[in-house]
Each structure stands twice: as structure tokens, then as C-alpha cells.
Amino acid sequence: MEWEAxxxxxxxxxLATQSKIFSGASxxxxxxxxxxxxxxxxxxxxxxxxxxxxAVEMAVKFGLGIEAEIGMKSVFERKxxxxxxxxxxxxxxxxxxxxxxxxxxxxxxxxGKIRQIRIHHAHLEEDAGKSxxxxxxxxxxxxxxxxxxxxxxxVSEPDMRSxxxxxxxxxAIHSIVTYLGISDGNMSEGSMRCDANVSVRLKGEEKYxxxxxxxxxxxxxxxxxxxxxxxxxxxxxxEDGGKVVQETRLYDPDKNETRSMRSKEEANDYRYxxxxxxLPVVLDEAYxxxxxxxxxxxxxxxxxxxxxxxxLSSYDxxxxxxxxxxxxxxxQVKERCGDAKQxxxxxxxxxxxxxxxxxVEIEQSPVSAEQLGDLIKRVMDDTINGKAAKQVFAALxxxxxxxxxxxxxxxxxxxxTDTGAIAAIVDEVLTNNPxxxxxxxxxxxxxxxxxxxxxxxxxxxxSKGTANPQMVNQLLKEKLG
Amino acid sequence: xxxxxxxxxxxxxxxxxxxxxxLTQHFLQRIDELxxxxxxxxxxxxEQALAEAKAADEIRAAGNAGKLTGIPMAHKxxxxxxxxxxxxxxKMLSNFxxxxxxxxxxxxxxxxxxxxxxxxxxxxxxxxxNETSYYGPSKNPWDLNAVPGGSSGGSAAAVAAxxxxxxxxxxxxxxxxxxxxxxxITGLKPTYGRVSRWGMIAYASSLDQGxxxxxxAEDCALLLNEMAGFDPKDSTxxxxxxxxxxxxxxxxxNGLRIGLPKEYFGEGLSAEMGETIMAAVKEFEKLGATVxxxxxxxxxxxxxxxxxxxxxxxSSNLSRYDGVxxxxxxxxPVNLEDLYKRSRGExxxxxxxxxxLVGTYALSEGYYDAYYRKAQRIRRLIQQDFLNAFNEVDxxxxxTAPTPAFDLGSNTEDPVQMYMEDxxxxxxxxxxxxxxxxxxxxxxxxxxxxQILAGHFQEAQLLNAAHQFQSATSWHQxxxxxxx
Numbered sequence: 015m016e017w018e019a020x021x022x023x024x025x026x027x028x029l030a031t032q033s034k035i036f037s038g039a040s041x042x043x044x045x046x047x048x049x050x051x052x053x054x055x056x057x058x059x060x061x062x063x064x065x066x067x068x069a070v071e072m073a074v075k076f077g078l079g080i081e082a083e084i085g086m087k088s089v090f091e092r093k094x095x096x097x098x099x100x101x102x103x104x105x106x107x108x109x110x111x112x113x114x115x116x117x118x119x120x121x122x123x124x125x126g127k128i129r130q131i132r133i134h135h136a137h138l139e140e141d142a143g144k145s146x147x148x149x150x151x152x153x154x155x156x157x158x159x160x161x162x163x164x165x166x167x168x169v170s171e172p173d174m175r176s177x178x179x180x181x182x183x184x185x186a187i188h189s190i191v192t193y194l195g196i197s198d199g200n201m202s203e204g205s206m207r208c209d210a211n212v213s214v215r216l217k218g219e220e221k222y223x224x225x226x227x228x229x230x231x232x233x234x235x236x237x238x239x240x241x242x243x244x245x246x247x248x249x250x251x252x253e254d255g256g257k258v259v260q261e262t263r264l265y266d267p268d269k270n271e272t273r274s275m276r277s278k279e280e281a282n283d284y285r286y287x288x289x290x291x292x293l294p295v296v297l298d299e300a301y302x303x304x305x306x307x308x309x310x311x312x313x314x315x316x317x318x319x320x321x322x323x324x325x326l327s328s329y330d331x332x333x334x335x336x337x338x339x340x341x342x343x344x345x346q347v348k349e350r351c352g353d354a355k356q357x358x359x360x361x362x363x364x365x366x367x368x369x370x371x372x373x374v375e376i377e378q379s380p381v382s383a384e385q386l387g388d389l390i391k392r393v394m395d396d397t398i399n400g401k402a403a404k405q406v407f408a409a410l411x412x413x414x415x416x417x418x419x420x421x422x423x424x425x426x427x428x429x430x431t432d433t434g435a436i437a438a439i440v441d442e443v444l445t446n447n448p449x450x451x452x453x454x455x456x457x458x459x460x461x462x463x464x465x466x467x468x469x470x471x472x473x474x475x476x477s478k479g480t481a482n483p484q485m486v487n488q489l490l491k492e493k494l495g
Numbered sequence: 496x497x498x499x500x501x502x503x504x505x506x507x508x509x510x511x512x513x514x515x516x517x518l519t520q521h522f523l524q525r526i527d528e529l530x531x532x533x534x535x536x537x538x539x540x541x542e543q544a545l546a547e548a549k550a551a552d553e554i555r556a557a558g559n560a561g562k563l564t565g566i567p568m569a570h571k572x573x574x575x576x577x578x579x580x581x582x583x584x585x586k587m588l589s590n591f592x593x594x595x596x597x598x599x600x601x602x603x604x605x606x607x608x609x610x611x612x613x614x615x616x617x618x619x620x621x622x623x624x625n626e627t628s629y630y631g632p633s634k635n636p637w638d639l640n641a642v643p644g645g646s647s648g649g650s651a652a653a654v655a656a657x658x659x660x661x662x663x664x665x666x667x668x669x670x671x672x673x674x675x676x677x678x679x680i681t682g683l684k685p686t687y688g689r690v691s692r693w694g695m696i697a698y699a700s701s702l703d704q705g706x707x708x709x710x711x712a713e714d715c716a717l718l719l720n721e722m723a724g725f726d727p728k729d730s731t732x733x734x735x736x737x738x739x740x741x742x743x744x745x746x747x748x749n750g751l752r753i754g755l756p757k758e759y760f761g762e763g764l765s766a767e768m769g770e771t772i773m774a775a776v777k778e779f780e781k782l783g784a785t786v787x788x789x790x791x792x793x794x795x796x797x798x799x800x801x802x803x804x805x806x807x808x809x810s811s812n813l814s815r816y817d818g819v820x821x822x823x824x825x826x827x828p829v830n831l832e833d834l835y836k837r838s839r840g841e842x843x844x845x846x847x848x849x850x851x852l853v854g855t856y857a858l859s860e861g862y863y864d865a866y867y868r869k870a871q872r873i874r875r876l877i878q879q880d881f882l883n884a885f886n887e888v889d890x891x892x893x894x895t896a897p898t899p900a901f902d903l904g905s906n907t908e909d910p911v912q913m914y915m916e917d918x919x920x921x922x923x924x925x926x927x928x929x930x931x932x933x934x935x936x937x938x939x940x941x942x943x944x945x946q947i948l949a950g951h952f953q954e955a956q957l958l959n960a961a962h963q964f965q966s967a968t969s970w971h972q973x974x975x976x977x978x979x
Contacts (some may be wrong), residue, residue: 053594053595057815057820058595058821059583059593059821060581060695060696060697061694062693062728062729062731064727064730065730094810095816095818098817101820103811103813103814103817104811156819156820273694283860285810285855285860286858286861286863287807287858287863290701290731290808291700291730292730293730293731420665425772492667
């Protein structure tokens, strides 16, 4: 039996507004508990919400970014339930009439495999506060700094078929919201949080299986792990003759497992109804046009441009346009060196490798785009060869010099292109290795290609890597006959 | 001094007949001497009132006084007052001192008015008799065995008993107009959105509206001038200029078209009440108005629609009283559920609990369409009834309540009977219209209120008609005898 996972995601994106969605309090992260909660956030008697217009603008930007229908009339509703960190006893959110309607996001989970993930809708809502269970000796502390923080909840259709696709999807969302500048996308600070609806079915089956909702998955890594774990759990359960029950499960990253939080029967009846304190949000075409005019180039468009204008492969263009900092870095390198393919090779090769190794993001790269662009220029104008370039890059990364030129100079890596000088080294190498010369000359033509590598290596070694490899090859061929 | 209207007091202050401190002391003294009989105040702010009065006198001495500078008034305890206990008539908030002023309060402060204290009310404004107050019922100054009406019963009683020249009230289903009628004073419920709700503790947000309660229409106009206006802190307040509501008071009523809804004069209305109201209507005819019968066919549906919508909103609005951050918290909760259940069980009275239960039920999955959605449809029908009527007439008149003030304790056993008290007032809130109740007679020495309704934002027209009526009659000048 071959099983197939069916996954839908609900992603909560914290919007990068200055103040909360219904109050003037700041939304900065990491302040002392309850210092950023005003009377509105505390839900004091008599308070009223006033909608933050920039949250609306950001939601519309997102909608335009995924080419979704914009809800020209959206309505805030109250979702009623009791919880200590929910000050008013209801969450103000959108339900029947969300601000962003159906849209589509294209993802490429692996090279050449393009998937369309439909977005059901996205709506604005306020965040709750936090319950702090540590340090209170059996009691619970409430921090309402986060209460009222604007969130855009993006709800996908159950269109993903593997954890890998889910990760590609959330990365694409991350990319769009950071491109648009509507969120900092910082997952460790909770700026993007994800709930996954997971079910399994036999491949070819049309009906969906019973789903479980997994809460509390807050990093790309955990999403993949949590979903994979849940899929396995469900498959094992069914294969052992059991049944998946509709329930909410909590992911525990320490134990890499999900456990039941509450079943469908225990689920709250949220008693949604339109919030009488807020008017419907009514937008007009002029407003939409105004926002459209202000939209930056988005990853999808950028990727297309990289393919069409720069001649990059679809996959390379996808990687380089995936995040706004990555794309900006690449474009700067390309500007500097004047060659898109070289720039792409270096950014995706040497730079990305080093970043992965050291665990740094591109924003923190010790090698600036200008430095890398200049380095590539030196390869292109034959000042250094490829091998030396890697040395220069490593030195730049380690902070051993301010520019490629400085390091080339200091390390004496300038490529030797003087035929006489190279010929002298070649002669010396041939003289010192008579046996190899003999073997070479005795070998048939088709074997010689490989054998010449030995001499090239010796020459490069003797020149401390500075000899121009093409010239070395050329001379060796002439002298070996 | 206490028999003067605000307009007269303003003149007295301007003429230097008395100072604001003297005036304030006079009213504070009356409260101290007499209010034990009426129980119309929950909190009296002696020191603050005198300090405000002193400041007002200084402003006047400096030549910066406005029309109402230095005039004392009382506020319904539903308005948050910075640094002053704000209970909403509930045990739940019996320990709650608001850290901010409601916009209405700060508007009156800006006008230089002095706050005497906070008046009694039905708990969370849920009631028509003041009997649901945690602080005990307020009594009707016309007859201490009668209720003063509700929910703004304390405000009405205080103004009627001359313990304050005026008071604020709030009206969700008649809570300004009905107690004004029961206590023989004038009470105006403005158009929804005319007065800011910021800092006014919510009962049913889409229906709640603050307004003035005073002895005359002219006083109400003076007060509304300060109260009304757009508030950026209340998204449902309207960006609409505030006219001078006193400007049109003296306009003659020639040609005014008055509609009498036949539904308001049918079953349930006593002959005596009908005659009293018709006598008042006659006065308008004498003043040049024409009268015609109209129909508001969905009148009776207002009661069920209101008692779905208001409790539904209330059930959500009152969820914040959970014992976690402020308000009553039970002793020694053993767990979260216990904390919620006992804090709310102990903190809320029976009527509030009843409406929370009704509202929760009405919004529940599977019942939403049958109750809440249907009630909203009825609401639109009722609005349409009024819009149609206002195509034919300028004002609508009828009784404010089916009966004069009833006896304390006479309606408490049967909530539905109590709800019927609001039959003429509820629809006005559902439609968001302005309405005023003016004294129009006595039945067994208990006052009768005439309700006048106008189209949206036609407060000036309402006040004009009421003022003209009061210029021709003297019902509003009668003072209650009980306890004086």
C-alpha cells in the first residue's frame, strides 16, 4: 500500500506595523512583561478598538502579491473563548468576509518540480498575550505585550503532499512577506508561526482522510519533522487497524513527537459574530491602485526576469530570488562584476557553501557583494586563476583583507602569464620527472589526456598556484610532443 | 438654587449671584442630607467636586469661563472616571477604579463642569427598574415605593430630587427615556454615533448611546453641545459637525408633521395613559403642528429582536470580567475553571447572568441563524419602518412607557413582564434613532413621559419640539414631594 500525505497550512504572520492592530501600543519584541500593553490591550472596561490602517495596507499588499481577490468589504468578528492571556474573552478576527480571498502560490520543492498551492484566504486578526508558566511557583504569569499584535493568518488549501512541499510553501510565504516588507519573518521571535492540518490517504484515493491539526511549529526544520512524524503516526495507526480522530495535537520539538491537546468534542464553540465596535473595512479601486503602484518586484517576477534577461536556469533563478536579501546580494554582485552567470555561480557555490558551514545568513556575510564582485572581476580579467580565487575568497571571509586586490597582492597570487617564466617552470618539472615523461610519451594518444594532469599539478605547485592554467597546458603539450 | 435649571444657573454664575463652590457645596449638602432616601448615588466625590468648583471659579475670575463652567452634574456609574470608583452597578466592579476618563467625562471637564459623583444604575445597565443594582435599588422621588426606572434610574432620581441639576445617562433600550419618564424629567437619547462610547462600559455595543438627563429640553441642548462629537477613539462615532443645539429651540412649530403610530396606542396601554399622551399631543396641535396616524408594523418584533441582539453582544462584552486582571476575584481558586466560575458566579447578579446565558445560547453553533441572524433581519425591517414613517412625518410621538413608575418589587419575579416595559423604547435603539422623553402629566401622582422621535441626527428638531412644548406647559416644572 502506498500512502499519500495531505497537508494544509495556517500560517500566522506578524505584520511589521509600528503599533498594535487596535491600539497605539508598540509591538517591539522583547520588552519587560506588560510594559507594552495599554488600556485597550488589557481589555479594561469601556475601551474600544480603532483599526490600524497600515495593517490593512499590508494585508492588501500580500493579497496583490499572490494575485488574490481582495475583499473590498471585510468584516471583523469576535471569536469568543476564555483564556487568561486573552484579555477581552474574545479575539477580534475576520471570519466570513476576510480581507484577502483565494490566491495561488507557486513553489519548486525540488529542481524542475513546480507545484501550485492554492490559498483559501488570508485574514487580519489580533494576537493573544502569553502565559508564562515558569518562575511563578505553581501559578501562571500573564504577559500582555503581545496582545493585540497584528497578524495576517494565511490559510492554504490542502494542496501539499509532503513535508518537503510544506516547507517549500512556507518558505515561499516567508519570501513574499519579507519582499513586501510587511513582516520581518523572524521565526525565532514568533513573527511567523504555523499550524498544520495533516491527513493521510491511499494514493489514488480522492477522499481526504480524517485530519489532525498540529499546533506550535515555529521553524522550517520543525515543520518538516513535525509533519513527517505525524504522517508516520497516522499511517502506523491505520495499518494497525486504528482510526485517526479529528483533534488538535501539540508538537514537542524536544521529543520530536505530537501529542493530543483536545478532541473535536472538546473544541470550543467560538460563537463568532460581527464585532459591533468596528465598522466593516470598505476599500475602493483607487486605494487598491495606490497600493499596486507601491509594490516592489516580487520573487516570482524576479525569478522570471533572472531567467529571461540574465539567462539563468529556472532553478538557479529560484534559489537566487527566494529571499529579498539573497536577491539583492546577487544583483549587486552581478552589477559589480558584469557577469550574471559568474555571479550566480559564486553566490550559489562558494558563498552559500561557506554560509552553510558557518551557519550565517546572507545579511551577516563577512564578504560584501562589492568585495565578491571585485574578486570575480579579477578572475574574469585573468589576474588570478580559479584556484587562487578560492584562496582569496577564504581570506576575505576570514577578514584578512579589505579587498580582493589587497589579498592578491599580499599573498602574491597574481597569475603568471609571462610565457618565458612559465616555460622555465615547465622545463624544470619535465627535467625532474624523467620517468613520468617517458611513460607519457610511451602511452597511446587517448590515455595522455589524463596523464598530463600530473605535470599540470607539478607546475602549479612549483608556481605556488599563480601560473595561468591554460598556458601551462599549452606549453606542456608543446614540450611533451 | 437647586430649583434652577442649568440655563438659570449659568446666568447666576455669570452674574456673580453665587460661585461654583457655593453651588457645588449646596448640592453636596443636599446629597448628604437627602440621598439616604433615594439611594441615587453610588459614589459622591466631595473633595474632587469642590476642587473642580474652585478651579472653575478661578477660570471665571480670569475671564475664560464657558457657558457651563462651574455647573455641577452627576454621572451614571457606567462612565469611567479617572481615579474614581467606577462600578457599573455591579459587585464585579465594586473594587474597580478607572485609570482613565470616558470621552463624555473629559468633554464635560473641558467645559468646566463639576462632577458631584456617580449615580446608581441597574447592574451593567441591564434592567428597567434599578432593582438589579448591586448597591440596592434607587427610589423614585415622587413615591419612595416606586421604582425610578432604569437603567439610568439613579441619574433620573438625582435630577428629579434636585440633588444635581443634570446627569449623564446611557440608553441601550430605553435606559435614559424610561427613567426620565418615571421621574418626571427630560432625557435625550441621541442618534447612535453622535456621542462617543469610549470609556462608557459596554452592555450592547451596537445599541448603547450616552445622553443628557436634565429638567428641561433647553438644558439637554446645552449638555448635548458638550457631549456630542466625533471621537477618533470610537470607530462607531460619526464624523459629523455638531450644531449648536440651542440655536433652533425657539423655532415655531407651524407646519410640523407629527405621526402617531397606531401600534403605540393599542393593546397594553391604559386609557388613562392614552388620554394623558393625547392631551400632550393636543398641545402640539395648538402650537401649529398637524397630527396623523402612522404605522410601524414591526413594533412588537422589537422586543424579541432586542432580547437576542443585546444579550448576544453583552455575553461577549462581559467576557472580560474573568477575575484575572481586574474586578472581583473569588477567594482561593483551585484551578482556572474554578477561578472563572466562582469569580463570575459571585460577581454578576441574576439578571446579568440570565442575559449572558441567553446571549451565549443565541450565538451558539446551530442556533446563530435561528436567533442572531434573524434578529438582525428584524432590525433592518424595524429601521425600514421608521424610514418609511419619516417620509410622511417629521416627528413621531407616543408614550415613553406603557405605565407610570411601578412599585418596587412588583415586576422582579417575571423577567418577560419587565422586558415588556421597554416596548416603546427598544425599537428606537434598534434603528439608531434619537428620542427624547418629556414630562407630560401625572397619573396617581406618578409622572408620565411623552416620547418624541426624529430621524437620524435630527436632535435639534427634537429639542425644538420639546422646548416649545415646555414653553407652553408646566409639567417639567413640577417637583416631586417625596422625601424633601
